[in-house]
Amino acid sequence: MGHYKSNLRDIEFNLFEVLGRDKLYGTGPFAEMDTETAKSILEELTRLSENELAESFTDADRTPPVFDPETNTAPVPASFKKSYQAFMDSEYWRLGLPEEIGGTTAPRSLIWAYAELVLGANPAVWMYSSGPAFAGILFEEGNDVQKHIAKIAVDKQWGSTMVLTEPDAGSDVGAGRTKAVQQEDGSWHIEGVKRFITSGEHDMSENILHYVLARPEGAGPGTK
Ligand SMILES: Cc1cc2nc3c(=O)[nH]c(=O)nc-3n(C[C@H](O)[C@H](O)[C@H](O)COP(=O)(O)OP(=O)(O)OC[C@H]3O[C@@H](n4cnc5c(N)ncnc54)[C@H](O)[C@@H]3O)c2cc1C
Structure with a gap:
């Protein structure tokens, strides 16, 4: 008890x-x-x-x-x-x-x-x-490959994080400068510095999916 x-x-x-x-x-x-x-x-x-x-x-x-x-x-x-x-x-x-x-x-x-x-x-x-619940979002929002990953994440009970905060972007999340650059194969390369990520590392699952907030190259400032 x-x-x-x-x-x-x-x-x-x-x-x-x-x-x-x-x-x-x-x-x-x-x-x-x-x-x-x-x-x-x-x-x-x-x-x-x-x-x-x-x-x-x-x-x-x-x-x-x-x-x-x-x-x-x-x-x-x-x-x-x-x-x-x-x-x-x-x-x-x-x-x-x-x-x-x-x-x-x-x-x-x-x-x-x-x-x-x-x-x-x-x-x-x-x-x-949070892993399964975040995989649910990936399944609902993602493309076919991501939907497949979401299913594996639930089956294997992978962990997950939400990677939003940056040293100069906390309350003002729209000030984030992390950049996402799309590659020819459709994947994205991400560049930036993040901090304060809850359960960012641990030894309770064989994998942890990090859902990262980043601004696609060319997008304007703010949260839109
Ligand atoms: C335990 C913990 C877990 C966290 N986990 C995560 C996570 O998993 N993923 C993630 O992305 N982030 C995470 N964070 C980060 C969290 O989201 C930020 O700490 C939060 O957004 C505040 O940002 P900041 O620390 O940069 O403070 P700032 O935004 O710099 O704020 C500093 C101070 O200024 C005040 N302030 C800010 N803006 C205004 C305003 N416009 N008007 C008046 N006062 C203002 C605030 O109230 C505060 O007192 C975590 C933080 C903690 C402490």
Whole structure:
């Protein structure tokens, strides 16, 4: 048992009594996800969050990852790996992913409701496990090759990052100067300096996909 005390009653109160999601769950695209099923998922995630996920919170805080230039990675403590693996093994991260890459259709309200449990118990578990959700974006936005990569990323549970911030472009993300130059084979070469990248290195997956914000050569300034 970890430090975390969830408040499932409050989550259900918001979902069903305030927002009336029970009228939506079990209908249309969510036919398979009725209120009873959603409640049982939240109950199981409550148990997981209060126990396996929360258990490593203190140890991981006291033993933070440190970049090791020898192995070129930032190993995380064994206790945290156990929590991370428990979440990945639970497979609840499949909720809301496109079915074509191994997901289960689910309402966003249910996903954000369960996010509160994971983030409350151990926020780093949520951040490190972004791989499948980011692969979902790659699948929806990408070309055929990228869609294929997205499927592999989910199958192999690769990690991922979002690479936006630069030394002179934080809050003002549109000031970013990183440049993308398209090559004859259709790929892009990227040039620039980024910093503050969450889960940029770790030893919990065999690969990490870095989604990099860059300005195509010739595009104007700002965020458009
Ligand atoms: C733990 C952590 C994880 C992060 N993970 C990522 C990540 O995964 N990927 C990524 O791309 N980035 C990441 N970041 C970077 C984060 O997005 C930036 O730190 C954030 O955008 C702020 O930018 P900055 O640090 O350059 O500060 P600045 O933008 O330079 O801000 C400095 C100060 O000025 C204030 N300020 C800025 N603009 C204004 C304004 N217009 N008016 C008034 N006050 C203003 C700010 O409030 C702040 O107090 C992470 C940062 C942290 C701390």
